[in-house]
Amino acid sequence: MSVTIRKIAKDLKIAVSTVSKALSDSHEISEETKRKVFEYARKLDYVPNAYAGSLKNRKTKNIAVVLPEVADTFFSNAINGIDSIAHTKGYHVLVYLTHESSEREESILQELRGGRVDGVLISVSGGIKKDSQIHAQVAKELPLIFFDRVCDEISTAKVLTDDLESSYNATNHLIAKGCREIVFFSAAGNLSIINQREEGFMKSLRENGMESSTQQQIIKCSEDENETYEIIKNVLRGEKKVDGVVCSVEKLAMQVYRACYECKLSIPKQVKVIAFSNLQIASLLAPSLSTVMQPAFAMGEAAATLLFKSLAKKIDLKQERVVLPSILYERESTGKK
Amino acid sequence: MSVTIRKIAKDLKIAVSTVSKALSDSHEISEETKRKVFEYARKLDYVPNAYAGSLKNRKTKNIAVVLPEVADTFFSNAINGIDSIAHTKGYHVLVYLTHESSEREESILQELRGGRVDGVLISVSGGIKKDSQIHAQVAKELPLIFFDRVCDEISTAKVLTDDLESSYNATNHLIAKGCREIVFFSAAGNLSIINQREEGFMKSLRENGMESSTQQQIIKCSEDENETYEIIKNVLRGEKKVDGVVCSVEKLAMQVYRACYECKLSIPKQVKVIAFSNLQIASLLAPSLSTVMQPAFAMGEAAATLLFKSLAKKIDLKQERVVLPSILYERESTGKK
DNA sequence: TTTTTTTACGAAACCGGTTTCGTCTTAATT
DNA sequence: AATTAAGACGAAACCGGTTTCGTAAAAAAA
Numbered sequence: 001m002s003v004t005i006r007k008i009a010k011d012l013k014i015a016v017s018t019v020s021k022a023l024s025d026s027h028e029i030s031e032e033t034k035r036k037v038f039e040y041a042r043k044l045d046y047v048p049n050a051y052a053g054s055l056k057n058r059k060t061k062n063i064a065v066v067l068p069e070v071a072d073t074f075f076s077n078a079i080n081g082i083d084s085i086a087h088t089k090g091y092h093v094l095v096y097l098t099h100e101s102s103e104r105e106e107s108i109l110q111e112l113r114g115g116r117v118d119g120v121l122i123s124v125s126g127g128i129k130k131d132s133q134i135h136a137q138v139a140k141e142l143p144l145i146f147f148d149r150v151c152d153e154i155s156t157a158k159v160l161t162d163d164l165e166s167s168y169n170a171t172n173h174l175i176a177k178g179c180r181e182i183v184f185f186s187a188a189g190n191l192s193i194i195n196q197r198e199e200g201f202m203k204s205l206r207e208n209g210m211e212s213s214t215q216q217q218i219i220k221c222s223e224d225e226n227e228t229y230e231i232i233k234n235v236l237r238g239e240k241k242v243d244g245v246v247c248s249v250e251k252l253a254m255q256v257y258r259a260c261y262e263c264k265l266s267i268p269k270q271v272k273v274i275a276f277s278n279l280q281i282a283s284l285l286a287p288s289l290s291t292v293m294q295p296a297f298a299m300g301e302a303a304a305t306l307l308f309k310s311l312a313k314k315i316d317l318k319q320e321r322v323v324l325p326s327i328l329y330e331r332e333s334t335g336k337k
Numbered sequence: 338m339s340v341t342i343r344k345i346a347k348d349l350k351i352a353v354s355t356v357s358k359a360l361s362d363s364h365e366i367s368e369e370t371k372r373k374v375f376e377y378a379r380k381l382d383y384v385p386n387a388y389a390g391s392l393k394n395r396k397t398k399n400i401a402v403v404l405p406e407v408a409d410t411f412f413s414n415a416i417n418g419i420d421s422i423a424h425t426k427g428y429h430v431l432v433y434l435t436h437e438s439s440e441r442e443e444s445i446l447q448e449l450r451g452g453r454v455d456g457v458l459i460s461v462s463g464g465i466k467k468d469s470q471i472h473a474q475v476a477k478e479l480p481l482i483f484f485d486r487v488c489d490e491i492s493t494a495k496v497l498t499d500d501l502e503s504s505y506n507a508t509n510h511l512i513a514k515g516c517r518e519i520v521f522f523s524a525a526g527n528l529s530i531i532n533q534r535e536e537g538f539m540k541s542l543r544e545n546g547m548e549s550s551t552q553q554q555i556i557k558c559s560e561d562e563n564e565t566y567e568i569i570k571n572v573l574r575g576e577k578k579v580d581g582v583v584c585s586v587e588k589l590a591m592q593v594y595r596a597c598y599e600c601k602l603s604i605p606k607q608v609k610v611i612a613f614s615n616l617q618i619a620s621l622l623a624p625s626l627s628t629v630m631q632p633a634f635a636m637g638e639a640a641a642t643l644l645f646k647s648l649a650k651k652i653d654l655k656q657e658r659v660v661l662p663s664i665l666y667e668r669e670s671t672g673k674k
Numbered sequence: 675t676t677t678t679t680t681t682a683c684g685a686a687a688c689c690g691g692t693t694t695c696g697t698c699t700t701a702a703t704t
Numbered sequence: 705a706a707t708t709a710a711g712a713c714g715a716a717a718c719c720g721g722t723t724t725c726g727t728a729a730a731a732a733a734a
Contacts, residue, residue: 002452002478004720015684020722030682050453051388051397052720055689060388062431062453070416076408083407083434092453094399095432097420114387115339115690116399116429141339257621281616284594286623341690352714357692367712389690392719452720 003046012040023048054115063307064112066096066105066122068149072250073278074296075123078147081300082121089308091118098125100189100223102132109134112142119143119307121300124151126189127223143310143317147303148294152192157310157320159303161294163193166326167200170246170274170292173328175208177335179244179272182210183235185256187249188223197248197276216240221252228252232259236271247275253289273333276326287332295324340381349377360385391452400644401449403433403442403459405486409587410615411633412460415484418637419458426645428455435462437526437560439469446471449479456480456644458637461488463526464560480647480654484640485631489529494647494657496640500530503629503663504537507583507611510627510665512545514672516581516609519547520572522593524586525560534585534613553577558589565589569596573608584612590626610670613663624669632661 005019012019014033022029022037029037054060065082067075079095086093094117098105105125112120119142124135130153138144139156147159174182184201187194198218205211219235221228232255236242247253253275257267265271267287274290282289302322309315330336342356349356351370359366359374366374391397402419404412416432423430431454435442442462449457456479461472467490475481476493484496511519521538524531535555542548556572558565569592573579584590590612594604602608604624611627619626639659646652667673 006720016721017685017723018683020720021683024722028682033682047447047450047452049392049720050448050451051391053689053722054388055386055392055691055720056722058689070407070420071410071413073408076413079407079432080434083432087434092431092433092448094429095416095420096429097417097424110384111387111429113384115384116387254618254621279618281591281618281622284591284622285618286621286625288623343690353691354693354715355713357690358713361692365712370712386690390692390719392690392721393692395719 002049003041003044004049005046008037008040008044008046012036058115058118060116060118061090062092062094062117063304064094064096064117064120064122066098066108066112066120068098068100068123068125070095070097073280074148074250074294077278077296078123078300078303081297081302082304083300084297085301085304085308091308100125100127102127102129106132106134109138112138117142118311119145121145121147121303121307123147123149124191125149126187126191128189128191130190143307145303145306145310145317145320147299149191149193155318157303157306157317157322159299159306159322159324160193161299161324161326163196163326164200164203166292166328167197167246167248167276168204169200169328170276171201171204172208173290173330173334174244174246174272174274175204175210177244177268177272180210181240181242182217182244182246183242184218184246185232185235185248185252186218186220187252188221188228194248197246201246225255229255229259232256233263236260236263236265241270243271245271245273247273247277250275250277250279253277257285257289267333268335272335274328282329283331285333288336290331290334290336291329292326293329294326298324339386340383341386342383345374345377345381345383349373395452395455397453397455398427399429399431399454400641401431401433401454401457401459403435403445403449403457405435405437405460405462407432407434410617411485411587411631414615414633415460415637415640418634418639419641420637421634422638422641422645428645437462437464439464439466443469443471446475449475454479455648456482458482458484458640458644460484460486461528462486463524463528465526465528467527480644482640482643482647482654482657484636486528486530492655494640494643494654494659496636496643496659496661497530498631498636498661498663500533500663501537501540503665504534504583504585504613505541506537506665507613507629508538508541509545510667510671511581511583511609511611512541512547514581514605514609517547518577518579519554519581519583520579521555521583522569522572522585522589523555523557524589525558525565531585534583538583562588562592566592566596569593570600573597573600573602578607580608582608582610584610584614587612587614587616590614594622594626604670605672609672611665619666620668622670625673627668627671627673628666629663630666631663635661 006016009016009019022034096108135154145157150158260267277291278296282291306320310317346353346356359371433445472491482494487495573596597604614628615633619628647654
C-alpha cells in the first residue's frame, strides 16, 4: 500500500487537512509544521496520487492527441511539438490512433468525454463522416483543437497550413519546369485540406490555360493500398502521357515512385514528381524528392499552445485560427540537378 | 456540470448504490430497476468519470510508453503494436519522450509512481546512468517491461531482438560481398543492445580473421549530430580505405549516406553499407539501403501482451524474456543489383 | 484590561464512483 | 404455522486528495 497523506497525518498526530495544506505550502501552516511534514513525507517517499485531487478540481493534467497514425513523419513531428509544450506545462500526453477509421475516431472521442483528459488535439481521420455529432459534443464539453486535418463545420480553434497556396505553388513549379500534362493524386476521403490542395492545383492549371477535365486531372485514390497502386499505374501508363504529378500526401509519392520504377518511367526525365511530405530523408531518395513540407513541429506547438491558453481561460477557442506556411523544397524529382 | 450517478439516483428516487450496481448489471438489482436506470442514464447522456472509480480499485486503465523519440520508424511502429493490443483491452496509452536524456527519463519515471498509469513499457534512453535507482523502484511498484533498449540490471520482463546474431549476420554479409576493411559505427551511450551488436560484429571479424584494433574498428559516435558527422567523415576519408560499414542505428546510416555523398565515395562500389533500420522506404533510397530490420510492431505487441498478462496476474514478469528475430534485407548498398 | 484580529490547526464535507453490510419483503422449506 | 433462504435495495464507508469553515490560543489594538 502506498503512502498517503492520511498515514502522514496519523503518524505525525496532526489533521489530514494540515498535511495537505503543508504540502502545498499554504500560508495557513506554520513553518515549523511545514518542515516536519515535508521531512516526514520525504522520509516515507510520499508520492501524491495523480487522480485523487482531479476529482475535486477537475484537472487531470492529461491531454489527448487523436490522429490517424503515428508512423508518419508529419504526425510524429507534430507529437514532438505538442509534447515539448505539454512538458513545460507539466501535462501528460495520451495518444490515440484512429487508423483513418471514423468509427474508431468516434468511439475514442466518446471515451474522452469521461474526464480522462483536460483537452483534445485532433487531426481527423480521412474516413470521417460529415454528419458525426461527436466532435461538436466534445468541443462543448472540453477544449478541442484541430490541427492540419480540420472539420470546417465545427466552430473551434484550428491550426493549419496554407494548403491552397502551397499546392498552387507546387503546380506552378511543375509547369515552370516544363510539364504540360499534370495530374493530382488525391487522397481518399473528404478532408478539407485535400480539397484545398485540389483547388490550389486547379487554380494553377486555370491560370496557365491547362485546365481540361477535372475528373481526368484530379485522381481520387483508394483507401486500399493495392487498389491505389493500380490506379496510379493506370494513369501513368495512359495514352495521355502524364509528365507531371502532384501527390497530396506522402504515401502516394512512394507509390508513384514504385509505379514509375515498374513502368520504366524515368523521374524526372519523363515524369516530374512533387509531393506534400515531411520526410526528412526525401533528399536521399532515388531521385531525391521535391516536397512541400509542412511545419509539423511548429503546428504541434501552436495547437498545444492554444490549448493551454484556453485551459488558462485566456482565450476563446472559437476565434482562433492559426495558418502556418509550408516550404517548397525543389529537388531532383522535378528536374533539379 | 456533468451528470453523475448521484443525479440519476436523486431523480429516480433510488439509492446511489442501486444506480451503480444497476449500471454494472449486478444480479442484486431487478431487471425492472436496471431498465429504468439504463433508460434514464441514456436519456441524460451519462458518461462515467474515468478516474472516480480508479481511486477505489486502483485501475486507471492507462499505461505509459516511455521512449527516446517518436519520429523514428522503429518506435512509431512499436507504438502501433502497443496500441493495437491496448485498444483491444480497453486501455489508454500515455506517451512519454525522453529525447535520450537520462534526467528527463528519471523525472518521467518518478511522475509515473503517482498512480497515473497501471503499467509501464519502456525503451531506455541512450544517456541513462547505470546507478539510477528509479527504474528498479518503479518496477517494484508497478509492472514494468523493457523493450529493445533494456536495462540488464533490472530484474523484470524484457522484449528484444537477436542483436548479437543479426549484427554477426550483417557483418558476415559485408564480408561475403568482398569487404576487407569494415567499421562499426556505434551509437552514443552505453546501451546493452548496442554492446550486443558490437559483439556480434567483433565475433564475425574474429571468425574471419579480420580483427585488428577494436578501437579502430568500433567507432563511438557522439550525441551531437554535427560532431557525429565529422567523426564519420574522418573515418571514411582515413588512409585505411574503409570499404564496409555497419551502422548500429538508423540515424547513422543517413549520416553515412551524406558523408559518402560529400566525400564522393560511391555506395556500394567503394563503400558498402548496412544498417539497423526500420525505414519502410529503405528500398527507395539512392542507393537502396540494406537493412537489419527489427520486428517493431511485433515487439510492441509482445511487450503490451506481457504487461496485460501481468495485470491479470497471470505471470511473473521476472521470468519473462522474449527474443524476436530481425530480418536482413539485402539491397543495393551492399552490392545487390 | 477588554476587545479585536491574526495565526495555526482540526473536523468534516466534497469530488464521483465502488463495495460492504444491514434490512425488509417475499418465497421456499420443514 | 414457524423458520429459513433468497431477492432487492439503501445507508454508509471508502479511495486520496482539496477546500471550507469553525475555533482555540496568541498577538495586536482599543
